[in-house]
Amino acid sequence: MSKTIYDKILESHLVEEQSDGTILLYIDRHLVHEVTSPQAFEGLRMTNRKVKSPLSTLAVADHNVPTTDRSKGIADKESAIQVETLSKNCKEFGVNFFGLNDKRQGIVHVIGPEQGFTQPGMTIVCGDSHTSTHGAFGALAFGIGTSEVEHVLATQTLIQTKAKNFRINVNGKLPLGVTAKDVILTIIGKIGTAGGTGYVIEYAGDVFRNFSMEERMTVCNMSIEAGARAGLIAPDQKTFDYIKGRPMAPKADKWEQAVNYWKTLFTDKDAKFDREIHLNANEIEPTVTWGTSPQDISSINGNVPDPTVEKNEDKKKSIIRSLNYMGLEPNTPIKDIKIDKVFIGSCTNGRIEDLREVVKIVKGKKVNKNVEAIVVPGSGLVKLQAEQEGIDIILKEAGFEWREPGCSMCLGMNPDQLKPQERCASTSNRNFEGRQGRGGRTHLVSPVMAAAAAIEGKFVDIRKII
Amino acid sequence: MEKFSKIKAIAADLQIMNVDTDMIIPKQFLKTIKRTGLGSALFYEMRYDQKGNLIKDFVLNNDPFNKAKILISGKNFGCGSSREHAPWALLDFGIRCIIAPSFADIFYNNCFKNGILPIILDENKVKELSEIAKQKKEIEIDLVDQKILKEDNQPFDFEIESFKKECLLNGYDDIALTLKKESKINNFEQKRKNITPWLY
Numbered sequence: 325m326s327k328t329i330y331d332k333i334l335e336s337h338l339v340e341e342q343s344d345g346t347i348l349l350y351i352d353r354h355l356v357h358e359v360t361s362p363q364a365f366e367g368l369r370m371t372n373r374k375v376k377s378p379l380s381t382l383a384v385a386d387h388n389v390p391t392t393d394r395s396k397g398i399a400d401k402e403s404a405i406q407v408e409t410l411s412k413n414c415k416e417f418g419v420n421f422f423g424l425n426d427k428r429q430g431i432v433h434v435i436g437p438e439q440g441f442t443q444p445g446m447t448i449v450c451g452d453s454h455t456s457t458h459g460a461f462g463a464l465a466f467g468i469g470t471s472e473v474e475h476v477l478a479t480q481t482l483i484q485t486k487a488k489n490f491r492i493n494v495n496g497k498l499p500l501g502v503t504a505k506d507v508i509l510t511i512i513g514k515i516g517t518a519g520g521t522g523y524v525i526e527y528a529g530d531v532f533r534n535f536s537m538e539e540r541m542t543v544c545n546m547s548i549e550a551g552a553r554a555g556l557i558a559p560d561q562k563t564f565d566y567i568k569g570r571p572m573a574p575k576a577d578k579w580e581q582a583v584n585y586w587k588t589l590f591t592d593k594d595a596k597f598d599r600e601i602h603l604n605a606n607e608i609e610p611t612v613t614w615g616t617s618p619q620d621i622s623s624i625n626g627n628v629p630d631p632t633v634e635k636n637e638d639k640k641k642s643i644i645r646s647l648n649y650m651g652l653e654p655n656t657p658i659k660d661i662k663i664d665k666v667f668i669g670s671c672t673n674g675r676i677e678d679l680r681e682v683v684k685i686v687k688g689k690k691v692n693k694n695v696e697a698i699v700v701p702g703s704g705l706v707k708l709q710a711e712q713e714g715i716d717i718i719l720k721e722a723g724f725e726w727r728e729p730g731c732s733m734c735l736g737m738n739p740d741q742l743k744p745q746e747r748c749a750s751t752s753n754r755n756f757e758g759r760q761g762r763g764g765r766t767h768l769v770s771p772v773m774a775a776a777a778a779i780e781g782k783f784v785d786i787r788k789i790i
Numbered sequence: 791m792e793k794f795s796k797i798k799a800i801a802a803d804l805q806i807m808n809v810d811t812d813m814i815i816p817k818q819f820l821k822t823i824k825r826t827g828l829g830s831a832l833f834y835e836m837r838y839d840q841k842g843n844l845i846k847d848f849v850l851n852n853d854p855f856n857k858a859k860i861l862i863s864g865k866n867f868g869c870g871s872s873r874e875h876a877p878w879a880l881l882d883f884g885i886r887c888i889i890a891p892s893f894a895d896i897f898y899n900n901c902f903k904n905g906i907l908p909i910i911l912d913e914n915k916v917k918e919l920s921e922i923a924k925q926k927k928e929i930e931i932d933l934v935d936q937k938i939l940k941e942d943n944q945p946f947d948f949e950i951e952s953f954k955k956e957c958l959l960n961g962y963d964d965i966a967l968t969l970k971k972e973s974k975i976n977n978f979e980q981k982r983k984n985i986t987p988w989l990y
């Protein structure tokens with residue numbers, strides 16, 4: 325029978341299947357961070373259980389760490405305790421841990437691929453919903469809660485139910501200045517934030533084939549914003565080239581063996597999908613969110629919606645609520661929206677390629693006098709690479725702040741936050757109420773759109789600049 | 791985990807679509823290393839003003855809804871992050887059952903690990919329950935028979951996977967259940983080592 329890539333990966337990890345469809349899924353790799361793991365380790369201790377496969381587990385502190393000078397440790401007491409707890413737990417249970425001063429420290433979803441920890445055909449989990457990022461390598465990767473983190477630590481398996489298959493095809497040629505971020509935002513706008521609920525999404529078509537691994541990660545990263553726990557892209561030569569030679573990649577004769585296996589990971593020709601949609605790349609535009617859900621998208625040339633023309637009562641209420649929170653009048657042109665802050669970073673857009681694109685826009689220019697702009701590299705290695713290329717110098721000369729790696733203003737657990745009513749152009753993935761700080765107003769955009777907004781002080785059509 | 795079989799209680803009505811986990815429990819409360827004590831922070835930014843005073847017109851701040859055990863809400867409840875702090879906060883507040891037209895996957899799973907029953911119901915039925923909730927009338931949830939009982943003696947049926955139901959009814963610890971299958975897992979792992987040796 326013809327199978328999808330999801331079916332293939334799932335079947336190869338099936339320890340057991342019950343008659344009601346409940347399955348026991350074997351987990352190859354587990355990423356752990358400080359916020360969603362303390363209660364899981366505590367659970368193990370209370371029941372006298374061990375970590376079953378410490379070598380399959382990799383831990384790092386990223387959510388709750390300062391991005392300013394770290395030489396004196398973490399000032400916030402609770403944050404310090406949480407990071408310290410992770411370090412202690414890793415020592416006690418024998419788990420590999422990248423400490424705060426390790427140059428490999430960074431956002432879990434940046435360091436997994438960077439270290440070669442992430443590979444095709446694997447099942448990968450993490451107590452974080454953006455684990456879907458790793459699907460860019462043709463892995464089945466999804467976020468789990470803390471109880472499930474404990475379950476994986478103790479058993480190296482998870483109790484699951486099968487998901488349905490959903491294929492999203494994007495073919496054609498993306499206009500200049502339109503990025504992977506605009507593609508995924510457009511997809512979310514089309515299917516909605518619950519459109520992928522219950523599905524695993526496969527991204528197919530020449531747009532994704534032509535994308536670099538970084539761009540593929542940006543797309544898979546936001547699968548969860550479309551409601552899908554996992555999104556993936558079949559691996560190809562680009563995937564193999566990216567992994568080769570990384571510290572945790574297969575070595576010597578095992579490399580060939582691995583690549584041969586990875587080459588079997590594709591969707592068979594006649595495989596059935598429960599849902600399928602097609603998008604035309606030529607029609608995708610630079611995209612900006614106007615509301616408090618990632619599905620609230622507009623083209624840069626569009627306007628903020630008018631609730632009075634919405635017929636569905638629930639939707640109307642939700643638009644009113646969003647506009648009220650965002651401090652926006654109906655029908656305002658997106659291009660007239662002025663911003664106070666710019667955040668470039670996160671597991672969606674904090675990789676070296678993203679930073680290279682940003683400097684192309686800001687080189688020799690100055691950040692608008694009304695704007696505060698920060699760039700937070702996704703990992704210590706991204707930071708080092710950027711500094712070797714002189715990216716930090718260009719950014720600083722333009723007036724951006726250059727920070728230490730971590731999640732930072734993506735969720736604002738550390739001091740990097742928006743103040744009430746501050747408006748931000750952000751390359752992160754969530755524009756929920758209060759996400760970047762109580763009362764803060766987030767507009768999700770691509771790195772180049774954020775860079776251009778930093779210079780102009782408002783949103784501009786990137787296609788007119790490059 | 792506390793068992794769940796039947797509850798009869800006041801329901802609070804929160805008719806908002808896409809209630810996300812940042813709303814349910816904002817980031818500043820994720821710094822804890824415990825599971826307990828989050829109830830007072832539930833829906834923090836909707837419940838308290840900037841000075842930390844209770845906002846009067848928020849449903850959970852008012853009697854009898856401050857004692858609600860059931861929450862009725864809109865589509866795609868629990869979307870966003872995987873933080874289990876969301877169900878922990880709901881549970882700590884006293885919520886044992888959430889009824890909505892749909893839930894986000896990770897949140898839905900997390901509920902079951904904490905003795906909370908999430909019920910998916912047609913939109914018009916959810917609306918009917920929300921009216922009952924507003925009238926401060928009790929609703930009864932019977933997990934054994936998979937029924938929602940209300941005054942009019944016309945109960946709504948609901949669906950739930952049999953394994954999840956078993957676990958809730960008995961308050962099972964998943965991990966203990968899985969550990970009983972340890973030899974099976976080890977055999978599987980052995981087989982996998984032969985097929986994909988580069989992973990070990």
Ligand code: SF4
Pocket residue numbers: 386387431432433452454670671672730731734735752753
């Ligand atoms: S960067 Fe943001 S979305 Fe990504 S893992 Fe960190 S907090 Fe989550």
